[in-house]
Amino acid sequence: MYEALVNKDASYEGIFIVGVKTTGIFCRPTCNARKPKPENVEYFADIKQALSFGYRPCKVCHPTRPYGESPDWLKGLLEELSQSGQQKFKDQDLRQRGLDPVRVRRWFKKHHGMTFQAYSRALRINRAFGLIKHDDKVIDTALDSGYESLSGFNHAFRKLTGAAPSASKRSNVVTVTRILTPLGPMFAGATEQGICLLEFTDRRMLETQITRLSKLLRARFVPGQHPLFVKLSLQLKEYFAGKRTKFSVPLDIPGTDFQQRVWQALMEIPCGETRSYQQQALTIGNPDAVRAVAKANGDNRISIIIPCHRVIGKNGKLTGYGGGLWRKQRLLDIESGRLKTSSE
Structure with missing residues (x-):
């Protein structure tokens, strides 16, 4: 070729x-x-x-x-x-x-x-995210990417990430990559503290999540490799093969106290089981916060590991999922043993 x-x-x-x-x-x-x-x-x-x-x-x-x-x-x-x-x-x-x-x-x-x-x-x-490559000067990257000046390049990068590509080296960095899975490629991000982003690349809210995360962490996004990506890829492969029910990769999940409680409650749902939003509200000790719990679920930026797909409607039917209802059903099928896939 x-x-x-x-x-x-x-x-x-x-x-x-x-x-x-x-x-x-x-x-x-x-x-x-x-x-x-x-x-x-x-x-x-x-x-x-x-x-x-x-x-x-x-x-x-x-x-x-x-x-x-x-x-x-x-x-x-x-x-x-x-x-x-x-x-x-x-x-x-x-x-x-x-x-x-x-x-x-x-x-x-x-x-x-x-x-x-x-x-x-x-x-x-x-x-x-394809605009910046490791160790490149911003002006070189801008010209290589087809921009005649830095102004257009800076605007394009800031438009999505909320940060200039020439941000100080003291700025926090989120290293990003793509990880292939049987249900489609995922966009992963990692800081020094842990995995901060794991979403399917075709999720409609992905851009919004990236913008919010950039502001919360005051970070710039740089494509590249990170030690945690190796561990994350391996554990995802084991998960899709039906050989893993819990993840041990460290997470970096900034959010409000309420969001943190909701996300922690999600991680306490056993693999192979589901909960309703009402049950999740009861779990965090706030039975009247059903809608707020649903919103916090939607704000989750770590798919699969923080298993918001395990929350379903009170009537037992599937409800909204950022990665698509078909993926939600597939994930539940994998966890129940009805479906096993391979990442190879």
């Missing part, structure tokens, strides 16, 4: 996407940009997979567009996404551009295997 990349072999269009580790960019096989060294590339089956691994699209070859001519009715929106991946588009925004949200959704589903909203959300996150 590397030979095809170097030769810009068009016959490989649609066969693979290449990710460049040193820049965080993914390209099509026929890209005209300077070719990276073989050890600095990895290959993906499609764009969705490349996005899941944290890569963002190349501005030279535009890999998010189908090979050949893209439909005229979509060109304007694709160009907007290419130029500014930080904007959030609602259905009304699409209508104002003369686009039918349903038609846009179907096109992205067909060509990228994900909805337009999921795609644009992944772009925003990947662009924010």
Whole structure:
């Protein structure tokens, strides 16, 4: 495949996407940009997979567009996404551009295997966290990322994290990475104290959680490796294989006293069992705080380890879960022994 990349072999269009580790960019096989060294590339089956691994699209070859001519009715929106991946588009925004949200959704589903909203959300996150690489100067990273000046780069990074990329070295640091699981990739964050973030990458509230966490910890986010990620990955693998019911990785979970009580109560629910919000309110000694308990559950930033998926409705039915109800059911099935998966 590397030979095809170097030769810009068009016959490989649609066969693979290449990710460049040193820049965080993914390209099509026929890209005209300077070719990276073989050890600095990895290959993906499609764009969705490349996005899941944290890569963002190349501005030279535009890999998010189908090979050949893209439909005229979509060109304007694709160009907007290419130029500014930080904007959030609602259905009304699409209508104002003369686009039918349903038609846009179907096109992205067909060509990228994900909805337009999921795609644009992944772009925003990947662009924010793919901007900084270890030991790089901010100005070098900005130029490598396609920015003509620091101002645009700083704005893009601050837009999501709430902190400038050139923050003082005395600032707290949250090291972030992606961990693959049988239910989809997860976004993990760690401080010196412990794991502070573990969410599925397609969770709708992920950006909000990241922004809140940045402010709570007064931290900047930097992609990279952390000793705790090895332990976390291993324990998640054991969990999905049905071989682990408790986690021992240290956690760093800033929050109010009430939130801390709710999260602690969640961790006391035995694996394989469920509780209602009413029961959880009773557990923390505040039976009238059912709605507040539900909100604190939703504010949980550590999926699986702090098992908010074990809380269900009073009638026994599944209720809202940030990672999606289908994942909630799968997690409960794994814990009850009805389903075993493998992370390999």
